[in-house]
Amino acid sequence: MSGETKVAALPSVHAVRHGPAWVPQGSQFSGLYLREIIKTFRNPFVIVITIAQPFMWLAFFGSSFGNVGNSAFFDQTVLHAPVGTTFIQFLLPGVLSTSMLSIGMFGSMSTIQDKRFGFMKRVLITPTSKATVYLTKTLGSATRGLVQIPVMLVAAWAFGVPFLGGVLDWLGFILGLTLLGVGFSAFFLAMTASSTDWQTPGVISNFITMPLMFASGALFPASNYPRWMQLIANYNPVGYASLLGRQVVVYGSFDWTYLGYLAVFAAAMLILGTAVASRYLKVE
Amino acid sequence: MSDENGDAIVAEGLTKRYGAITAVDHVNFRVPSGSVFGLLGPNGAGKTTIIKVLTGLSDMTEGTARVAGYDVRKEPMHVKERIGWVAAEVILDDDLSGWENLWLQAKLQRLSGWTVRAEQLLEYFELSDRRKDKVGKYSTGMRKKMEIALALLHQPAIIFMDEPTIGLDPNVRRMLWKLITGVNREFGVTVLLTSHYIEEADSLCDRVAIIDHGKFVATGTPSELKSRVRADFIELETKGDVSEERLRAVPGVSEVRSQGKAWILKVSSAEDVLPGLFAALKGDVIRRINVEKPSLESVFIDITGKRMDQAGGGDVQDFRKFYMQVRRARQ
Ligand SMILES: Nc1ncnc2c1ncn2[C@@H]1O[C@H](COP(=O)(O)OP(=O)(O)OP(=O)(O)O)[C@@H](O)[C@H]1O
Ligand SMILES: [Mg+2]
Numbered sequence: 127m128s129g130e131t132k133v134a135a136l137p138s139v140h141a142v143r144h145g146p147a148w149v150p151q152g153s154q155f156s157g158l159y160l161r162e163i164i165k166t167f168r169n170p171f172v173i174v175i176t177i178a179q180p181f182m183w184l185a186f187f188g189s190s191f192g193n194v195g196n197s198a199f200f201d202q203t204v205l206h207a208p209v210g211t212t213f214i215q216f217l218l219p220g221v222l223s224t225s226m227l228s229i230g231m232f233g234s235m236s237t238i239q240d241k242r243f244g245f246m247k248r249v250l251i252t253p254t255s256k257a258t259v260y261l262t263k264t265l266g267s268a269t270r271g272l273v274q275i276p277v278m279l280v281a282a283w284a285f286g287v288p289f290l291g292g293v294l295d296w297l298g299f300i301l302g303l304t305l306l307g308v309g310f311s312a313f314f315l316a317m318t319a320s321s322t323d324w325q326t327p328g329v330i331s332n333f334i335t336m337p338l339m340f341a342s343g344a345l346f347p348a349s350n351y352p353r354w355m356q357l358i359a360n361y362n363p364v365g366y367a368s369l370l371g372r373q374v375v376v377y378g379s380f381d382w383t384y385l386g387y388l389a390v391f392a393a394a395m396l397i398l399g400t401a402v403a404s405r406y407l408k409v410e
Numbered sequence: 411m412s413d414e415n416g417d418a419i420v421a422e423g424l425t426k427r428y429g430a431i432t433a434v435d436h437v438n439f440r441v442p443s444g445s446v447f448g449l450l451g452p453n454g455a456g457k458t459t460i461i462k463v464l465t466g467l468s469d470m471t472e473g474t475a476r477v478a479g480y481d482v483r484k485e486p487m488h489v490k491e492r493i494g495w496v497a498a499e500v501i502l503d504d505d506l507s508g509w510e511n512l513w514l515q516a517k518l519q520r521l522s523g524w525t526v527r528a529e530q531l532l533e534y535f536e537l538s539d540r541r542k543d544k545v546g547k548y549s550t551g552m553r554k555k556m557e558i559a560l561a562l563l564h565q566p567a568i569i570f571m572d573e574p575t576i577g578l579d580p581n582v583r584r585m586l587w588k589l590i591t592g593v594n595r596e597f598g599v600t601v602l603l604t605s606h607y608i609e610e611a612d613s614l615c616d617r618v619a620i621i622d623h624g625k626f627v628a629t630g631t632p633s634e635l636k637s638r639v640r641a642d643f644i645e646l647e648t649k650g651d652v653s654e655e656r657l658r659a660v661p662g663v664s665e666v667r668s669q670g671k672a673w674i675l676k677v678s679s680a681e682d683v684l685p686g687l688f689a690a691l692k693g694d695v696i697r698r699i700n701v702e703k704p705s706l707e708s709v710f711i712d713i714t715g716k717r718m719d720q721a722g723g724g725d726v727q728d729f730r731k732f733y734m735q736v737r738r739a740r741q
Contacts, residue, residue: 140530142565144491145522157517165505244501248560251465251495252518253487409467 154254155262162266165236166273172232177274180225181281187345188214188221188285206347207376215287219299219371220344222278223364226271226307227335230314233267234327237315241322241410250409260315260403264396267311268304275300290378298385299374305388306367309395316399320406344368363391418443418568418600419464423473426459426624433459435624436473441602441617443567446594448615449604450706452718456624457604458498461570464602465493478567491519494561498572498604500553504546508537508556511545512563519564531559551582558586562593569593571603575610590614606718608707620710627713636704639712642680643702644687647672649695660686667715672698674711 145153166172191213194200198209205216237259240246249259283289289296318326339345341358342365348356359365370384419441426434434456441447449457462468464475466486475482478492502511509528516524532538535555540548545556554574561569574590575583591614593599605611611618612632620628620635628635641664646657657666657673662683665676677683680701702708710718 140527142521142524142527142563144520144564147520153517153520157514160517161503161506161514164510165503168505243504244497244499245503247467247497248495248501248503249518251467251490251493252515253490253520254518255487 151255151258154252154258158249158254158259158262159265162236162262163269166266166270172270173273176225176229176232176270177277179228180221180274180278183221183224184214184217184278184281184285188217204346204350206349211376212286214282214285215375216372217345218278218282218287219375220342220368222275222303222371223306223342223367224335224339224344225274225278226303226367227310227338227364228331229271229307230264230267230311231327231331232270233263233311234314234318234321234330235324236266237263237318238322238324238327241408242324244410246409255404256407257400257404260319260400260407261396264308264311264315264399267315268307271307271311272300272304275303287375290376291374291380292378295374295378295380298380299371302367302370302385302388305385305392306363309363309388309392312392312395312399316395316402319399319403320408322408322410338362338364341365342368363388366391415440416443417441417476418445418478419447419602420476421460421464421473422475424460424463424470424475425472426456426463426468427471432624434463434470437621437624437626439619439626439629441600443600444594444598445616446590446601446603446614448611448618449602449621450606450608450611450618450710450718451604451621452606455621457621458572459624460621461495461572461602461604465495465570466490491564492567494564494566494569496554496557496561496569496571496574498576500550500557502545502553502556502560505544507542508532508545508548509541511556511560515560515563521564524563527565528559528563531562535559551578554578554582554586558589565597566599568600568602571601573604573606575605575607587614608705608718612706618706620706620713622710622714628709632706635706635709639704639708641676641678641708641712642683642704643708643711644675644677644680644683645669645672645698645700645702645717646675646687646696647698648691649697652691652694656690657687660690662686669716674715674717676712 147153191200194213201207201209201211205211205213207216240249246259250256314327314330317330337358341351341355342348342362343359344364348359348365351359366384366387370381370388373379373381417440419439421437421439424434424437425432437460449460451457459468463470464477464482466482466489470483477489480488482489503514506514512528516528529538532541535558537552537555537559540552545553548556571590575586578586587610590601590603594601603614615632617630618632618635619626628638630638652673654666654668657663657675660683662678663675664678667674675683675687680703702711707718
């Protein structure tokens with residue numbers, strides 16, 4: 127603080143007015159969403175963590191069968207895939223899908239930080255709805271999750287994964303991953319809407335990651351599972367995204383049904399989550 | 411920006427309960443448009459809670475409130491477009507620069523053509539050259555000024571200021587006082603502020619409500635309130651024990667109350683009573699003696715029987731607030 131603070135006369139400050147609301151909450155939405163993006167890129171640590179995890183899965187887990195070589199037996203009985211498929215190639219869609227599971231965790235944590243530091247009050251004392259806060263946090267998380275996709279694709283290419291499928295197939299797969307990321311972020315943020323405890327997001331993440339990752343066909347084909355695990359896999363969105371991706375990466379084809387399932391999942395989570403957050407989002 | 415009667419704020423039967431705690435207890439008041447209204451009270455009295463309820467940050471348990479002409483419960487968004495808020499603990503996004511904080515506020519208030527005004531506000535608060543720095547790197551006083559700039563950006567009709575000068579050095583405090591008066595006079599902005607600084611409430615506010623345990627114990631202009639107490643208070647602490655009877659026997663003493671180890675004596679006039687008091691205390695060592703001439707403090711003492719800084723107390727809610735109080739104590 128300066129020792130001598132001059133007391134200037136109050137300036138005859140320029141008048142402002144409220145702009146038109148072409149889209150209700152549009153201005154608040156874009157402001158808060160951009161805030162999420164700006165903050166993400168100012169704190170690259172979160173991005174590094176988000177990318178490191180799937181990368182390590184691909185590098186370490188994907189190399190676990192490195193010595194098997196090109197074994198027709200392995201491809202046919204373990205992977206249920208065409209002869210010549212490598213395990214990394216088989217794994218890539220599963221790892222990308224699995225990594226969407228926990229991206230909501232960072233969104234939840236930043237929401238809890240906003241509550242604890244009082245910033246949520248600063249936002250909610252303006253004409254901003256709780257639904258807007260919730261949706262921008264959800265989309266912010268999903269966006270953070272998507273940043274890892276290009277990096278992972280480059281990594282996969284470096285590991286020698288052949289890029290089957292056309293550009294449109296790949297874009298469709300990325301859209302599927304986006305829907306999965308939005309769905310799980312929406313889920314996470316709804317679950318922690320009324321929480322102010324730093325630990326909650328981590329607990330939820332631990333709780334859902336394990337079953338949804340293993341009972342999904344993301345790491346191994348679900349056809350090798352016992353019946354009860356197949357049952358979970360049949361309703362597991364991580365599985366839809368993995369299968370959608372595997373069609374592209376291993377067979378070079380595209381299955382619209384899976385994309386449809388993912389769209390339904392994302393929409394359902396967004397609608398449910400918005401309803402929950404409008405009611406239960408805590409201010410502090 | 412007011413209702414039919416020209417009131418910026420009308421609260422009726424305003425009540426807020428947190429479980430078993432009644433933080434605000436059936437409070438009624440009106441704040442005329444264009445005036446400065448002060449809530450004065452000790453820690454935990456319910457000042458912040460009143461602001462939270464009036465701004466729609468937290469739901470009232472009972473009662474009704476109209477702010478800027480709109481019902482807080484039914485039309486909260488209309489209220490929120492017309493109010494500004496300065497938090498006691500200074501809330502900004504520390505990862506964003508000063509300018510980005512202003513930008514976000516403009517987005518949240520859906521403002522168009524706000525940049526000229528934002529620049530003028532930065533200029534006024536002497537923050538122009540720091541606009542690109544993250545506000546996390548600002549000093550306490552700069553952060554406070556930034557927060558007030560945010561509160562003024564959208565030209566609110568009413569500004570809520572929760573302990574606006576807590577933790578600030580005397581220069582910045584005086585500057586803020588001038589600013590609050592200026593904003594009020596020149597723009598007709600209604601100000602509702604809370605404080606536990608007697609002088610602050612006395613010099614800034616057109617009307618003051620003294621609040622204790624969630625209830626208004628007195629309301630009026632500072633001079634009205636002071637004239638109600640036609641007495642001085644003497645606060646006295648001695649080394650040994652003094653009996654209450656001995657103090658009561660001193661001529662001119664009309665009331666004696668104990669507060670911890672100290673006594674509070676209500677007297678007609680301190681100047682007349684002191685010689686008699688010293689005579690009566692003969693032999694006892696006086697640790698501390700304090701004379702309170704009519705002031706808002708003496709109004710509080712008169713009604714509640716305790717000093718404002720000794721009421722409540724021990725209610726430090728979080729570290730930041732504690733830190734602020736330590737800073738204040740060190741000044
Ligand atoms: N979120 C909450 N949950 C439970 N109790 C609360 C909550 N907020 C406030 N209270 C209680 O309500 C009462 C009034 O608190 P409030 O913050 O309004 O006091 P205040 O007058 O602003 O005090 P201070 O001068 O310390 O800021 C206190 O007893 C406090 O503990
Ligand atoms: Mg307070």
